[in-house]
Amino acid sequence: xxxxxxxxxxxxxxxxxxxxxxxxxxxxxxxxxxxxxxxxxxxxxxxxxxxxxxxxxxxxxxxxxxxxxxxxxxxxxxxxxxxxxxxxxxxxxxxxxxxxxxxxxxxxxxxxxxxxxxxxxxxxxxxxxxxxxxxxxxxxxxxxxxxxxxxxxxxxxxxxxxxxxxxxxxxxxxxxxxxxxxxxxxxxxxxxxxxxxxxxxxxxxxxxxxxxxxxxxxxxxxxxxxxxxxxxxxxxxxxxxxxxxxxxxxxxxxxxxxxxxxxxxxxxxxxxx
Amino acid sequence: xxxxxxxxxxxxxxxxxxxxxxxxxxxxxxxxxxxxxxxxxxxxxxxxxxxxxxxxxxxxxxxxxxxxxxxxxxxxxxxxxxxxxxxxxxxxxxxxxxxxxxxxxxxxxxxxxxxxxxxxxxxxxxxxxxxxxxxxxxxxxxxxxxxxxxxxxxxxxxxxxxxxxxxxxxxxxxxxxxxxxxxxxxxxxxxxxxxxxxxxxxxxxxxxxxxxxxxxxxxxxxxxxxxxxxxxxxxxxxxxxxxxxxxxxxxxxxxxxxxxxxxxxxxxxxxxxxxxxxxxxxxxxxxxx
Numbered sequence: 162x163x164x165x166x167x168x169x170x171x172x173x174x175x176x177x178x179x180x181x182x183x184x185x186x187x188x189x190x191x192x193x194x195x196x197x198x199x200x201x202x203x204x205x206x207x208x209x210x211x212x213x214x215x216x217x218x219x220x221x222x223x224x225x226x227x228x229x230x231x232x233x234x235x236x237x238x239x240x241x242x243x244x245x246x247x248x249x250x251x252x253x254x255x256x257x258x259x260x261x262x263x264x265x266x267x268x269x270x271x272x273x274x275x276x277x278x279x280x281x282x283x284x285x286x287x288x289x290x291x292x293x294x295x296x297x298x299x300x301x302x303x304x305x306x307x308x309x310x311x312x313x314x315x316x317x318x319x320x321x322x323x324x325x326x327x328x329x330x331x332x333x334x335x336x337x338x339x340x341x342x343x344x345x346x347x348x349x350x351x352x353x354x355x356x357x358x359x360x361x362x363x364x365x366x367x368x369x370x371x372x373x374x375x376x377x378x379x380x381x382x383x384x385x386x387x388x389x390x391x392x393x394x395x396x397x398x399x400x401x402x403x404x405x406x407x408x409x410x411x412x413x414x415x416x417x418x419x420x421x422x423x424x425x426x427x428x429x430x431x432x433x434x
Numbered sequence: 435x436x437x438x439x440x441x442x443x444x445x446x447x448x449x450x451x452x453x454x455x456x457x458x459x460x461x462x463x464x465x466x467x468x469x470x471x472x473x474x475x476x477x478x479x480x481x482x483x484x485x486x487x488x489x490x491x492x493x494x495x496x497x498x499x500x501x502x503x504x505x506x507x508x509x510x511x512x513x514x515x516x517x518x519x520x521x522x523x524x525x526x527x528x529x530x531x532x533x534x535x536x537x538x539x540x541x542x543x544x545x546x547x548x549x550x551x552x553x554x555x556x557x558x559x560x561x562x563x564x565x566x567x568x569x570x571x572x573x574x575x576x577x578x579x580x581x582x583x584x585x586x587x588x589x590x591x592x593x594x595x596x597x598x599x600x601x602x603x604x605x606x607x608x609x610x611x612x613x614x615x616x617x618x619x620x621x622x623x624x625x626x627x628x629x630x631x632x633x634x635x636x637x638x639x640x641x642x643x644x645x646x647x648x649x650x651x652x653x654x655x656x657x658x659x660x661x662x663x664x665x666x667x668x669x670x671x672x673x674x675x676x677x678x679x680x681x682x683x684x685x686x687x688x689x690x691x692x693x694x695x696x697x698x699x700x701x702x703x704x705x706x707x708x709x710x711x712x713x714x715x716x717x718x719x720x721x722x723x
Contacts, residue, residue, distance in 0.1 A: 170532035282464035
């Protein structure tokens with residue numbers, strides 16, 4: 162009896178998963194159908210699966226440029242954001258100073274700041290500097306957006322490394338900074354990796370800021386590129402679905418790596434709030 | 435060092451310096467410029483003349499502003515309520531013991547982690563006029579077709595439903611995390627005292643979720659009011675501004691009408707609104723805790 166009940170729960174779970182993920186599933190399935198078939202057939206499964214859409218986006222669009230641009234922007238902002246957050250997170254983990262409390266408040270404000278407010282003046286400034294269609298403004302803005310979350314998470318990882326370890330190193334004549342780099346950092350590698358992947362996912366998925374700063378096809382990131390497909394080929398569902406499906410691949414792979422860290426990630430903002 | 439008394443530690447300041455510099459450069463400085471431009475009648479090309487509160491006065495007299503304000507509220511309220519209820523339901527479900535629940539948990543997070551643009555492409559197809567799957571489904575019941583993207587009311591429903599779909603996994607995940615740390619012995623003690631399932635839920639589970647629920651609700655309100663991607667990608671604020679929230683309004687004034695004064699004024703008012711809401715909700719949390 163007990164046994165059957167458990168399998169019933171699994172069945173309910175799978176039905177819920179199917180309903181929730183259905184829209185995403187349709188993207189994958191539709192990407193293997195021609196636009197005609199997408200529009201005319203009432204069948205959800207492709208009757209004659211084809212790679213036409215994928216060949217089309219491979220040869221006729223800037224898809225790979227978008228992917229490369231996204232990779233550049235996301236890697237750079239991840240490296241910068243995680244690095245800066247590690248320094249600040251270490252300070253918050255190992256020192257007790259009023260300025261750190263104030264900094265924590267500042268991070269809360271950064272967390273709720275309406276980006277449009279920063280974007281209007283930044284757009285004007287960077288345009289004056291002739292830096293529209295340049296990755297630098299986008300990388301800098303992404304870095305700042307990631308800071309609160311990354312700092313809070315890294316701080317809690319550093320907190321879990323016993324203080325006695327770096328204090329012992331200090332007694333042996335090691336500077337605090339060297340103790341951090343040679344003892345605390347290596348012991349927090351899994352946490353740092355999780356934070357870095359979170360940051361990368363955020364930057365890879367982000368649309369708003371990129372769409373303001375990256376306006377020509379050679380500089381667009383993936384989300385902006387797909388949005389421009391949506392406008393240009395509003396009737397070409399086939400290539401739209403194929404590009405959306407391909408764009409999801411990096412997200413899903415990275416997600417699988419960090420899904421077990423997701424619980425601590427989802428509460429990191431909450432605990433410190 | 436120790437002989438000379440307590441050393442002044444410069445290290446923590448140095449560690450904060452790079453982050454602080456960047457925050458000032460990317461948010462504080464633009465914020466101050468934004469405050470200033472909200473008092474000027476400028477364009478993207480020139481700073482313009484000082485007009486004092488004129489931009490704000492014009493906003494308070496324009497139906498566009500009230501339209502956006504009420505849509506922002508509706509959007510945030512509906513999203514918090516429904517993503518919380520769905521998230522709580524699924525968190526309670528995933529907290530049960532059954533085979534494959536780990537896989538279910540991972541798969542239920544997908545709507546939250548895929549890029550917004552991908553979600554919108556998929557939903558746009560589902561709710562497209564006539565040929566869309568939703569309308570085909572409705573037709574089998576003799577209903578519809580519903581033109582989701584061209585009727586104001588339905589466009590609002592569509593944007594809100596998609597936002598809830600994108601938000602509930604986050605609620606689910608944080609509530610589940612909290613559920614998993616509730617002490618099992620509390621339930622056993624409750625059962626010994628003869629409490630039923632409902633009483634256990636009401637007197638043990640819910641009080642333990644209270645704090646995290648309030649914090650997550652605050653975050654969700656902030657994120658909903660700041661959301662640009664969902665309405666912009668789905669409807670661009672249309673039809674006839676029905677789904678234009680404050681952020682989209684600010685965007686349209688700035689980049690569509692080249693009116694930085696009013697664009698900045700809307701953005702500043704949004705920030706004030708967020709600060710007020712967050713403070714009220716945090717105060718509520720302290721009262722509860």
